[in-house]
Amino acid sequence: MNGRSLLLNVAVRYLMPLLLIFSVFLLLRGHNEVGGGFVGGLVAAAAFMLYAIAHSPAEVHDLLPVSPRTLFTLGLFMALLSGLLPVFGNQPFQTGLWLPEPLPVLGKVGTPFLFDTGVYLLVIGVILHILLTLAED
Amino acid sequence: MNLAVMAPILLPLTSAILALAAWRAPGLQRWAAVAGTFLQFGAALALLNRVNQSGIQTFQVGSWPAPFGITLAVDLFGAIMLAVSGLVGLSVALYALNGIDDERVAYGFYPLFHILLMGVNGAFATGDLFNLYVWFEVMLMASFVLMALGGTRAQLEGSVKYVVLNLLASSLFLSATGLLYGLTGTLNLAQLALVLPETQPHGLTLALSMLYLVAFGIKAAIFPLFFWLPASYHTPPVAVTALFSGLLTKVGAYAMLRVFTLIFRTDPIFTNTLFLVLAGLTMVTGVLGAAAQWDFRRLLSFHIISQIGYLVMGLGLASQAALAGAIYFMVHVILAKTALFLIAGIVERLRGSFDLHQLGGLYRSQPWLALGFALPALALAGLPPFSGFFAKLMLVRAGLEAGQYIIVFTALGVSLLTLFSMSKVWGEVFWKPAAMEPAAVADRGGVPVWMILPTALLVVGGLLLGLFAEPAIQWSHQAAFQLLHPDLYIQAVLGGLP
Known part of the structure; x- marks a missing residue:
């Protein structure tokens, strides 16, 4: 523990899952109400950074299944894909395509949601990439 | 779609x-x-x-x-x-x-x-x-x-x-x-x-x-x-x-x-006059700044500024001929400038320096490189039959038609100074005897083909722009015509809306 705060350590154990769930909530809520991939991504990245402060940046790397760079590459790719999907259906780039029936819990799902999820991953990836690099120095 | x-x-x-x-x-x-x-x-x-x-x-x-x-x-x-x-x-x-x-x-x-x-x-x-x-x-x-x-x-x-x-x-x-x-x-x-x-x-x-x-x-x-x-x-x-x-x-x-x-x-009268004044000052300061430089890349950087002046001049004259000139000039200067920078890079690779004082003698060892420099350099200075000549000709003629003699003379004077500046580079880098020890020169080895190819691509592109000036100028005129008739643009974007 080398002198790190016990309070923070315990708090993070409870805060992190809450923050992550909240970030997903923001992401899902985003299309027509306040929220969205960007804010959701910020909250999720904040959760991981809190963990990095309580433990260490290296442990965040262990916690993540993939590197931050893979995260933002994937996010960028999803955003591009959301724009290209309608093109395969012979509609202009980035035209919103929607599933006919709303899904339970998620609500109406369409390409804008895919785009938002891409932004979500991109923001988490970029912020963690920058901050973890700075924190490790 | x-x-x-x-x-x-x-x-x-x-x-x-x-x-x-x-x-x-x-x-x-x-x-x-x-x-x-x-x-x-x-x-x-x-x-x-x-x-x-x-x-x-x-x-x-x-x-x-x-x-x-x-x-x-x-x-x-x-x-x-x-x-x-x-x-x-x-x-x-x-x-x-x-x-x-x-x-x-x-x-x-x-x-x-x-x-x-x-x-x-x-x-x-x-x-x-x-x-x-x-x-x-x-x-x-x-x-x-x-x-x-x-x-x-x-x-x-x-x-x-x-x-x-x-x-x-x-x-x-x-x-x-x-x-x-x-x-x-x-x-x-x-x-x-x-x-x-x-x-x-x-x-x-x-x-x-x-x-x-x-x-x-x-x-x-x-x-x-x-x-x-x-x-x-x-x-x-x-x-x-x-x-x-x-x-x-x-x-x-x-x-x-x-x-x-x-x-x-x-308010075309006010803005166009302002453009012409800015164009003249941009040309002159750019080329004078270049004259004082002894670093290959800094010299070229100052020339970027002076060439921007010609583009603004076309905008300030605002006739179809002038805008066509500016568009043609834009293509010409992008090709010539990029080629010159790439050549500066090759020179640096050969001799390890951008300093004009230290360079020299490249004409003897690299005649093709010297030619590759000379073509865009002369184009930039505006000598016939290169692209820069036609570009400047179009702008100067548009200027004379509009009766803007001051900017025309400025443009011609700056052309002359550009020629001076390019011949300075030619003399220092290629013509004068090598300033360095011959041993240091020989050690550097050859130039990779992937550096020569893109440079040649741009040089030849610029050359073609000058040789096929007639169709290129026609295209520029069409493009300028579209710029001068915003109703075409409005129609294309907004469709049938009033």
Whole structure:
């Protein structure tokens, strides 16, 4: 523990899952109400950074299944894909395509949601990439 | 359904994602960049062909109709710029195979390179003022990092100046755009062109147009806003400088040509006079600055500024002949300038220096390189039968027709000084006996073919532009005609709306 705060350590154990769930909530809520991939991504990245402060940046790397760079590459790719999907259906780039029936819990799902999820991953990836690099120095 | 208009933006984005995915495989990134830019050049040529045959191409992103959604609109001028940007992108991608070291690739040179091209192409293709701002930002963010990538002391010093001034320009651009939206309620270029002439008071429109002039003027490096350019352009690797000199300032000039022919037409006498004054001062300060330089790249950087003056001159004269001259000049100067920077890089590779004092004797050992320098250098100075001659001829004739003798004489005088400056480089780098020890010269070895090929591509491209001046000038006239008839643009974007 080398002198790190016990309070923070315990708090993070409870805060992190809450923050992550909240970030997903923001992401899902985003299309027509306040929220969205960007804010959701910020909250999720904040959760991981809190963990990095309580433990260490290296442990965040262990916690993540993939590197931050893979995260933002994937996010960028999803955003591009959301724009290209309608093109395969012979509609202009980035035209919103929607599933006919709303899904339970998620609500109406369409390409804008895919785009938002891409932004979500991109923001988490970029912020963690920058901050973890700075924190490790 | 018109994906051709999106292709020059989507291809670099896809390339950037692929480059990110291949982060740990630098060799793959290098060749993927060549393939990506090649496709992009092809797509831009296809688009150019299409615009030439069936007029202005538009695209409504996400099927939101103009003026509510984001519109992309490519007229002949935009399509020509896209094609040239594709060619410069391809050349720099080839040059970077050897010209960018592995360390810079490992820190993300290629994703940024593609993002930069995406920003440039987006700026050429967009039909929306806010969208233009976004593309400027995309381009600048990428260029900030490319400028600083490598982190040498000189690079960081140059980057600070570059970043600060360009951020200032961006904030001016953004505030002006906010004010314009408050005034008119739209940022779609076509609708602005309709609404703005009737918007009262005219004084406010004029003030806004001056804000845009300063914002774009900083990016285009016109007098008196140019000083960030020679302070920073000589610091990054040559491939990056060549890319910047070929495209970045030209995007600023493009944006000026676009907004001042399409939307800010309320007080032509005042703005055109102002443009001519700025054009003259930009030419003169640029070329005089170059005369005092003894560093190959700094000298060329000052010439970028002086050449921008000719573009502004075309805008200030505002006749069809003058705008055609400016468009032809733009293509000519991008090809010539990028080629010259690439040659400076080859010289540095051979002799390990950019200092004109230390160089010399290259004519004896590298006659082809000397020829490769002479062609774009003479074109830049405006000697017949090279492209620069026709470009300047068009501008000078337009100036005489308009009775603007002062700017015509300035332009001719600056031409002469450019010739002086180019012959100085010729004398110092190629003609005079080698200043270094012969042993130091011999040790450097040969030039990789991937550095020669793109340079030759650009030199030959410039040569063809001069040899086939007749059709090229005709195209420029058509493009200028479209610029002078905004109703064509408005019709293409807004369709049947009044």
